Amino acid sequence: MNGPRRQRIRARSRVLRQAIDALDYLASGTLLTRTKVCGRATCRCAVDPAARHGPYYEWTRRSEGRLVHYVVSADQAQLIALAINNHRAVQRLLAAWERETAAEILQEEVAAIGRSRASRRRKSRETRPSKSGK
Numbered sequence: 001m002n003g004p005r006r007q008r009i010r011a012r013s014r015v016l017r018q019a020i021d022a023l024d025y026l027a028s029g030t031l032l033t034r035t036k037v038c039g040r041a042t043c044r045c046a047v048d049p050a051a052r053h054g055p056y057y058e059w060t061r062r063s064e065g066r067l068v069h070y071v072v073s074a075d076q077a078q079l080i081a082l083a084i085n086n087h088r089a090v091q092r093l094l095a096a097w098e099r100e101t102a103a104e105i106l107q108e109e110v111a112a113i114g115r116s117r118a119s120r121r122r123k124s125r126e127t128r129p130s131k132s133g134k
């Protein structure tokens with residue numbers, strides 16, 4: 001495939017690669033924000049939900065096939081949240097890049113099949129006895 005269609009597809013995949021390149025930090029897993037009660041009966045947290053301790057940030061991720069839990073600081077949680085969002089963005093971008101690649105590769109295939117069918121049709125018409133020869 002040549003020409004403007006291929007150039008458009010190439011340009012779109014270049015934009016997708018640049019978007020991936022522009023991302024920094026990549027993480028998977030889940031980040032939970034929790035507050036806790038300490039269990040002391042005299043503590044305000046026992047009666048007032050707003051007085052619960054925290055927030056605490058817990059990051060759960062898969063590492064070498066196992067789930068691992070980390071308690072992280074607020075600063076770390078901020079970066080992890082960014083990294084998890086980036087991970088989702090990369091997956092969307094990869095899916096789009098995959099579609100563009102398939103469109104580019106299959107367009108050649110479709111064009112080739114179209115051409116060979118057309119030439120087969122032409123040949124079969126040529127071998128069919130002509131109406132005038134009845």
Ligand SMILES: [Zn+2]
Binds near residue numbers: 037044
């Ligand atoms: Zn407490």
